[in-house]
Amino acid sequence: MKPIPQSQPAAADGSRGKSCVRRTRCKRGMITEMKQKVETVSVGAAQTPAPRLSPFVRNFRRDWQLHLLILLPMIWLLIFHYGPMYGAQIAFRNYKPRTGIWGSEWVGLKWFKRFLSSPDFGQIFLNTLLVSLYTLAMFPIPIIMALLINVIPHNGIKKTVQTISYMPHFISIVILVAILNQILSPVNGLYGVFYRMFGGEGYPADIRASADAFRHLYVWSGVWQNCGWNTIIYLSALSSVSSELHEAAEIDGATRLKRVRHIDLPTILPTVGIMLILRCGHVISVGFEKTHLMQNSLNISKSEVISTYVYKKGLGNSNQFSFGSAVSLFNSLVNCILMLTVNWISKKASDDEVSLF
Secondary structure, eight states, X not given: OOOOOTXXXXXXXXXXXXXXXXXXXXXXXXXXXXXXXXXXHHHHHHHSOOOOOOHHHHHHHHSHHHHHHTHHHHHHHIIIIIGGGGGGGGGGEEEETTTHHHHEEEOTTHHHHHHHTSTTHHHHHHHXXXXXXXHHHTTHHHHHHHHHHHTOOOHHHHHHHHHHHHGGGGSOHHHHHXXXXXXXXXXXXXXXXXXXXXXXXXXXXXXXXXXHHHHHHHHHHHHHHHHHHHHHHHHHHHTTSOHHHHHHHHHTTOOHHHHIIIIIHHHXXXXXXXXXXXXXXXXXXXXXXXXXXXXXXXXXXXXXXXXXXXXXXHTXXXXXXXXXXXXXXXXXXXXXXXXXXXXXXXXXXXXXXXXXX
């Protein structure tokens, strides 16, 4: 019996060891490939751009508290300014409260034609236009006052003047007209007292009953009440003027008047342009409350304006709701056209620098 060679088991063990090494290497290679695939997928996912949000959404997420704060004014604007536009259609209907808006007959431009062909239209429109243009002519007064306040060197005096000029703005229209009646009363007002003090006999003529004096009283009392308040926006614009410009101009020998003309005035011109455009949007609008309170049977020939006419026809004894709405809508339409026209002219004249849009 032949002995078994010792080299065979050794050779078998060697082949098994080599196969184990190969299997281990294959497993390691597969694991490495899987890791590389996972890393590639994760890197690709990381490099995939996130969906872009709109600027409004980004701003809302960043400043949501401010958007929440403006929510109440927006609701108020929608309810009291845009909501009533639904009822503007009664200007084109023969509105009757019993049948409602949709149940009332559609008459088209009937009420507009009636107003334009009315014998009162010419005088009422002229009165409104003259009072509005007179008020518009006072537009430069707050600008001049703001420039004068700005040149006051002492801050204490400047603040005192500003505070005193702001106060009349907070007086209600009713109180303002009551003050006018008290001052201009020929019996016991300052007007009558001064008249007798300087040698007058009896009682002077009542200015409040003069039709020619109505426009002057209306406009100048408004200037006294709102002039100081209207200077705020111009003083704010003047505060942005660099003091270095004034110092350089002063070194060059410029006087105070020249500095106002060449530095201060050009600074506030864009603001003046915007305010003038907005003011032109109210050229045919004259405040109802003040006009109605100052109106009487003796000055009605000059004090009857569109706003008081609408009140008397729409809510007075006539109860012509559709007619009053048509007149008011006509007034708003004319104001809108004037504002757009002035804005277009300003935009063309200033190379798109001074305009609302």
